[in-house]
Amino acid sequence: MQELIINSTVQHTLLLLVPLVFAYILKHTNIRGWAMLGGVIGGVLLGPAIFGSVAPEYWEGIFQGGTLEHEKYVRLERQQQADILAATTLGMDETSILQIRADHHYDLSLLQEEWDVAKWKEQRTLRDYSMVLIVLILLSGSMRCRARGTAPPAMSLSVGVWAAIVPSGLTALMIFWITDLGLTPALALGACLGAGPWTLATWEQKAADNSEQNGSLLMLRCGRIAWVVAGAIAIYAAWQVQGAMSLVWMIPILLLPLLWIVPIKQWRWLHIFVDYAAIPSVMTTSLVLIHPLVNLEFWPILIVILFCADARWLGGMIGLGLLGGRKSGNAMRLAIPLVDSGVSQLCMAALLIGAGALPAPLAIAALIGAI
Numbered sequence: 001m002q003e004l005i006i007n008s009t010v011q012h013t014l015l016l017l018v019p020l021v022f023a024y025i026l027k028h029t030n031i032r033g034w035a036m037l038g039g040v041i042g043g044v045l046l047g048p049a050i051f052g053s054v055a056p057e058y059w060e061g062i063f064q065g066g067t068l069e070h071e072k073y074v075r076l077e078r079q080q081q082a083d084i085l086a087a088t089t090l091g092m093d094e095t096s097i098l099q100i101r102a103d104h105h106y107d108l109s110l111l112q113e114e115w116d117v118a119k120w121k122e123q124r125t126l127r128d129y130s131m132v133l134i135v136l137i138l139l140s141g142s143m144r145c146r147a148r149g150t151a152p153p154a155m156s157l158s159v160g161v162w163a164a165i166v167p168s169g170l171t172a173l174m175i176f177w178i179t180d181l182g183l184t185p186a187l188a189l190g191a192c193l194g195a196g197p198w199t200l201a202t203w204e205q206k207a208a209d210n211s212e213q214n215g216s217l218l219m220l221r222c223g224r225i226a227w228v229v230a231g232a233i234a235i236y237a238a239w240q241v242q243g244a245m246s247l248v249w250m251i252p253i254l255l256l257p258l259l260w261i262v263p264i265k266q267w268r269w270l271h272i273f274v275d276y277a278a279i280p281s282v283m284t285t286s287l288v289l290i291h292p293l294v295n296l297e298f299w300p301i302l303i304v305i306l307f308c309a310d311a312r313w314l315g316g317m318i319g320l321g322l323l324g325g326r327k328s329g330n331a332m333r334l335a336i337p338l339v340d341s342g343v344s345q346l347c348m349a350a351l352l353i354g355a356g357a358l359p360a361p362l363a364i365a366a367l368i369g370a371i
Contacts, residue, residue: 008125011062015129015288018042019280027276035275036346036371039283046284048291063288065122069115076111080104120356123289127249127354130285133278134252134347140274141198141343142259143266145205145220156218159319160196160225163338166315167307168194168233174303181359184240188357189300191234192366193308195344196226197337204337211334219337222316224260227344231256234348238355249355252347279343286350286367290360300365308369309339345370 023038031037044050052059061067083104087097168190175186200208200220208215231253238246247254316335349366352358358366 011125012129014046014062015042015285016277016281018046019284020277023276023280033342033371035279036283036342039280040287040367040371042280042284043287043290044292047288049293052291063123063126064119066115066118069111069118073108073111073115076107080108126285126288130282130350130354131249131252133282133285134350135255136270137274137278137282137343137347138198138252138256139259140267140270140278144199144271145216152218155320156221156225158322159218159222159316159335159338161229162315162319162322163196163222163312163335164194164226164229164233164315166318167311168230170311171303171307174307175300175362178299178303181362184237184357185359185362187233188237188352189304189362189366191230191237192345192348192352192358193304193311193369194226194230194233195341195348196223196230196312197341198223198344198347200337201340204340207336208334211330215334216337219334222319223338223341226312226338227253227256230348234352234357237357238352241357242355246355250351252351279346282346282350283367283370286346286353286363290363292364295360295364297361297365300362301368304365304369308345309341312341313339342370 019039019042021038022041023035026034026038046059046063048059048064052064057067060070084097084100087100168187170190171193172183172186172190175181175189176183179186197204197219200216200223204219205216208219212218231250234253235246235250238250242249313335316338317331320331320335345366349358349363349370353363
């Protein structure tokens with residue numbers, strides 16, 4: 001228990017402070033997306049590519065987990081190699097050696113399963129840490145944008161559903177067709193791209209209000225509808241992997257409607273913490289177990305870049321067009337706030353990574369798209 005507390009303390013300290021330092025530096029360089037880029041740098045430094053290469057045993061104990069099971073696996077693998085060498089030296093026939101290899105493969109698969117279970121259990125601190133930060137991020141987003149007025153429910157529903165379905169559907173279809181990862185990972189990546197904006201920036205509110213009266217409120221509600229649709233897809237994908245436990249790992253999504261309903265006062269300290277610490281730290285936590293060079297694949301990244309923003313805007317345009325009553329120019333300007341959903345995409349990807357529904361190549365693609 002004492003070792004678990006020490007490891008968790010070191011783990012959370014590194015995940016919080018390292019990306020915070022880089023985010024603070026990048027903030028003063030006026031780089032767009034400085035918070036996420038700081039998290040990317042922190043994730044690469046603390047991940048298997050650098051920290052895991054310099055101090056593999058320490059990195060495994062702090063972040064990956066399953067150290068004892070890994071040692072058992074390596075010992076058995078070496079023993080099996082020695083057995084095969086001895087059998088070959090003694091002149092055993094090929095049939096007997098093939099049978100020995102089959103037995104060895106079965107024994108290794110059992111230890112691999114034990115190792116995977118141990119890693120999953122010991123990585124719970126990472127998942128819990130990420131979920132807490134995501135709740136704070138979503139809470140901060142709901143506090144930042146409080147548009148007033150009225151918006152037609154039918155219009156909000158139409159635009160929000162289409163803004164989620166178009167990018168998520170196109171992405172899932174392309175991933176399922178091009179790769180051999182299966183339907184669940186494809187839906188998980190689609191859910192990341194279908195999530196609506198976590199908040200509306202001041203210029204986005206002005207652009208929407210200039211297009212029509214109460215436009216910012218309409219887009220805010222459309223973004224929330226998109227979040228609900230994408231959240232449902234994400235929960236379904238996680239359910240295919242974790243069963244009923246998916247409801248635990250998707251708690252931030254389930255809590256999100258409550259954050260929209262409950263009136264909350266502005267907490268400036270929370271916004272500062274979210275911008276400088278929470279967002280970079282969630283990005284780092286998402287990347288800390290992923291080797292960027294080993295898991296980098298071209299097609300998922302290309303698909304995400306094509307669909308992560310424009311497809312959501314196109315979906316919003318379709319939703320606005322179906323109900324009519326607007327000029328095309330006004331509709332295009334009105335739907336602009338649906339484009340920027342980078343933080344929402346990051347939060348959704350982090351949750352699905354934690355639930356085991358988003359494989360590393362697709363996770364990298366989703367996180368690149370979020371930036």
